[in-house]
Amino acid sequence: MSSTPMSRKEQIDQVATSLFKSRGFAATTMRDLALELGIEAGSLYSHIKSKEDILQRVCFKMADEFNAAFNEVKNQDVPAGEKLRLAVAAHVRVLTKNPQAAGVFLNEWRHLSEPSLSKFHDMRFQYEESLREIVREGIANGEFKVTDEKFVVLTLLSSLNWLHMWYKPEGKMSPDEIAEFLSNLLLNGLKNF
Amino acid sequence: MSSTPMSRKEQIDQVATSLFKSRGFAATTMRDLALELGIEAGSLYSHIKSKEDILQRVCFKMADEFNAAFNEVKNQDVPAGEKLRLAVAAHVRVLTKNPQAAGVFLNEWRHLSEPSLSKFHDMRFQYEESLREIVREGIANGEFKVTDEKFVVLTLLSSLNWLHMWYKPEGKMSPDEIAEFLSNLLLNGLKNF
DNA sequence: TTAATTTGCTAACAGGCGTTCGCATTAGTA
DNA sequence: TACTAATGCGAACGCCTGTTAGCAAATTAA
Numbered sequence: 001m002s003s004t005p006m007s008r009k010e011q012i013d014q015v016a017t018s019l020f021k022s023r024g025f026a027a028t029t030m031r032d033l034a035l036e037l038g039i040e041a042g043s044l045y046s047h048i049k050s051k052e053d054i055l056q057r058v059c060f061k062m063a064d065e066f067n068a069a070f071n072e073v074k075n076q077d078v079p080a081g082e083k084l085r086l087a088v089a090a091h092v093r094v095l096t097k098n099p100q101a102a103g104v105f106l107n108e109w110r111h112l113s114e115p116s117l118s119k120f121h122d123m124r125f126q127y128e129e130s131l132r133e134i135v136r137e138g139i140a141n142g143e144f145k146v147t148d149e150k151f152v153v154l155t156l157l158s159s160l161n162w163l164h165m166w167y168k169p170e171g172k173m174s175p176d177e178i179a180e181f182l183s184n185l186l187l188n189g190l191k192n193f
Numbered sequence: 194m195s196s197t198p199m200s201r202k203e204q205i206d207q208v209a210t211s212l213f214k215s216r217g218f219a220a221t222t223m224r225d226l227a228l229e230l231g232i233e234a235g236s237l238y239s240h241i242k243s244k245e246d247i248l249q250r251v252c253f254k255m256a257d258e259f260n261a262a263f264n265e266v267k268n269q270d271v272p273a274g275e276k277l278r279l280a281v282a283a284h285v286r287v288l289t290k291n292p293q294a295a296g297v298f299l300n301e302w303r304h305l306s307e308p309s310l311s312k313f314h315d316m317r318f319q320y321e322e323s324l325r326e327i328v329r330e331g332i333a334n335g336e337f338k339v340t341d342e343k344f345v346v347l348t349l350l351s352s353l354n355w356l357h358m359w360y361k362p363e364g365k366m367s368p369d370e371i372a373e374f375l376s377n378l379l380l381n382g383l384k385n386f
Numbered sequence: 387t388t389a390a391t392t393t394g395c396t397a398a399c400a401g402g403c404g405t406t407c408g409c410a411t412t413a414g415t416a
Numbered sequence: 417t418a419c420t421a422a423t424g425c426g427a428a429c430g431c432c433t434g435t436t437a438g439c440a441a442a443t444t445a446a
Binding site (some may be wrong): 081107135138143144148155159161163188190193 | 337344355
Binding site (some may be wrong): 222223224234235237238243244 | 432433434435436437
């Protein structure tokens with residue numbers, strides 16, 4: 001798969017991500033993590049700074065990926081409906097590429113301490129604002145019949161962000177198929193799907 | 194408001210719910226909880242059995258409320274689309290009546306230990322299955338154009354269950370208005386809203 | 387009044403927590 | 417070869433955790 005092997009630090013991050021996802025950040029101990037890696041708890045500190053250090057890396061790496069994926073959509077010159085479709089697909093792609101990290105990003109960020117927490121909030125707001133912008137565009141040109149773009153974006157993200165709970169890479173739907181399904185459902189509704 | 198005053202135990206549950214919601218179960222200490230109530234940590238145990246005892250009560254009380262609300266919809270003789278609308282409204286009503294407890298119910302249940310955890314899983318599955326039944330009905334009689342009822346119900350619940358994150362009782366939309374908005378969005382989509 | 391119940395305090399327990407320290411071993415590089 | 421960096425051990429630290437025990441007030445019921 002990947003040509004260069006993972007550094008020990010990256011291994012730790014990966015295993016920690018898996019534990020944070022399934023047990024939660026607070027309920028995962030450094031001794032659990034060490035056990036999973038076959039080493040002693042103290043040994044972890046040859047590679048990482050602290051427990052929260054790991055969480056920060058996971059959260060902000062995912063934030064970067066979401067931003068990167070969205071930026072490829074942002075300035076395309078297409079109708080709002082189509083742009084929203086592309087944004088959904090981009091979001092779903094990031095979400096499904098690493099469901100474990102996505103789960104941590106979505107559920108464990110609140111265990112960040114300041115100033116990381118504020119920075120995280122800001123990035124998230126920015127991302128949501130960009131989506132609202134698209135919806136506003138669609139409302140303005142008559143594509144969307146809805147009026148409350150805040151509510152729409154919250155609902156949109158809510159339905160997307162549950163994905164990491166049940167998505168399995170070996171499942172029968174590909175990320176792109178999932179994205180298409182969700183786009184259709186949200187844009188056209190159950191009745192006109 | 195309520196005629197009979199809250200027992201100390203109910204007070205504890207309520208304050209604990211608020212803390213579990215905002216900080217998470219694992220990150221809330223009994224000393225935090227006691228502080229909030231103006232007593233010492235040890236004093237809590239004159240009223241409750243254990244920390245998880247509180248969590249169990251909150252989770253299963255909410256589960257009961259969701260079931261009760263849904264049961265009033267279940268056997269009504271209306272088209273699937275209308276029944277789904279009613280179910281959404283019922284779900285939203287429970288969610289908004291006590292957003293704090295709803296948040297705990299939705300996010301902290303995984304800290305339940307066996308056998309409560311299995312019982313919780315079963316109840317949840319049952320609830321979701323009932324919703325899938327409605328969607329299947331709608332697919333069978335041509336009301337819904339969609340084919341994958343599992344996916345639909347997951348998306349439906351996902352968008353509803355984020356509500357507790359931002360709903361404020363003093364906000365400008367009533368629970369019924371929220372329910373109507375969400376029903377329209379999901380049934381008709383952004384374009385045909 | 388007496389008796390029972392509710393409510394709370396203080397102190398302590400046994401164990402778990404994230405983290406540090408000094409030292410050893412291994413692997414890579416020149 | 418010798419130097420350096422990566423990797424790990426094991427013990428210990430100071431603190432925090434849920435919970436218990438024994439006792440004392442306060443409240444309520446009879």
